[in-house]
Amino acid sequence: MNRSLRIAAIWGGLGLLLWAWWAHQGPLLPSQSFHAQGGPTLDDEALSLVPAPDIVEYEVQLGETLEQIAARFGVSLEALVGSNANILDDLHALEPGTVLKIVKNGVLHSVKRGQTLTDIARTYGVSLSEIVRANRLEDREYIYPGEEFFIPGAVTSPLFTHLQMAGGRKSFFAWPVRGVLSSGFGPRIHPISGEPDFHQGIDIEVPEGTDVYASCAGRVIVAGRHSGYGLYIVLEHSNGYRTLYGHLSGIGVYRGQFVEGGQAIGRSGNTGNSTGPHLHFEIVQYGRPLNPLALLPP
Numbered sequence: 001m002n003r004s005l006r007i008a009a010i011w012g013g014l015g016l017l018l019w020a021w022w023a024h025q026g027p028l029l030p031s032q033s034f035h036a037q038g039g040p041t042l043d044d045e046a047l048s049l050v051p052a053p054d055i056v057e058y059e060v061q062l063g064e065t066l067e068q069i070a071a072r073f074g075v076s077l078e079a080l081v082g083s084n085a086n087i088l089d090d091l092h093a094l095e096p097g098t099v100l101k102i103v104k105n106g107v108l109h110s111v112k113r114g115q116t117l118t119d120i121a122r123t124y125g126v127s128l129s130e131i132v133r134a135n136r137l138e139d140r141e142y143i144y145p146g147e148e149f150f151i152p153g154a155v156t157s158p159l160f161t162h163l164q165m166a167g168g169r170k171s172f173f174a175w176p177v178r179g180v181l182s183s184g185f186g187p188r189i190h191p192i193s194g195e196p197d198f199h200q201g202i203d204i205e206v207p208e209g210t211d212v213y214a215s216c217a218g219r220v221i222v223a224g225r226h227s228g229y230g231l232y233i234v235l236e237h238s239n240g241y242r243t244l245y246g247h248l249s250g251i252g253v254y255r256g257q258f259v260e261g262g263q264a265i266g267r268s269g270n271t272g273n274s275t276g277p278h279l280h281f282e283i284v285q286y287g288r289p290l291n292p293l294a295l296l297p298p
């Protein structure tokens, strides 16, 4: 055996020993190599720190209500509805045979087109890092519409609020607040100037500080101040629709954010050109104001 062959044999032997040790022990620095490998591979230790979401499927029996099922499994009605957003469209009519996901200690969220993890974190008021950790998304660059993520600790859901504000059934637009209609859509005498005026929306009387909910899912295109509207928010939806929320006392969203229908976006107030606490609400399609009463559920 010549010198170079001998050296190769020694190195080969050392390599084999090292491989055998690695295969037996696992890599030297578990957490680092877990990230470097970019996937849920060998690192049982790191994975065991994140408990898997507790999800069971349940088939609805004849005559059962969502309230009964939520109570039986010890989950909130809001969370039960939120975890079944793709299945449920009516709070009061539940088809027997429907298979519901029962999720403990959180909500299972289905990603919408254009929605980021940051948007989702803000929707549920849960930190981004908790969502990333619970779903092992540390190495992910993209998320996709229709993917389902566990939102740890979430107890409510925008869908539940949407259904409540829509009279129980899913609707393209839902009420942003519930209150007495104090001014309708169309020609009127302006309450401040006393001049003929066209009211481009409706006024709903609510106490200052009432939660204002997105009437429909969409993107925030304005969150700011206007001389007439005061503090106001404009959301952009599909089909050329926009909704506007005026005279707010507080804004809870930022421009560019994706919000769910039924998500709280701000608080009502009396800012701008306003004669008392109320929400001014507009629905506009391709720039044309429409009568919200014709589009909102009863």
Ligand SMILES: [Zn+2]
Pocket: 183, 199, 201, 202, 203, 279, 280, 281
């Ligand atoms: Zn108004």
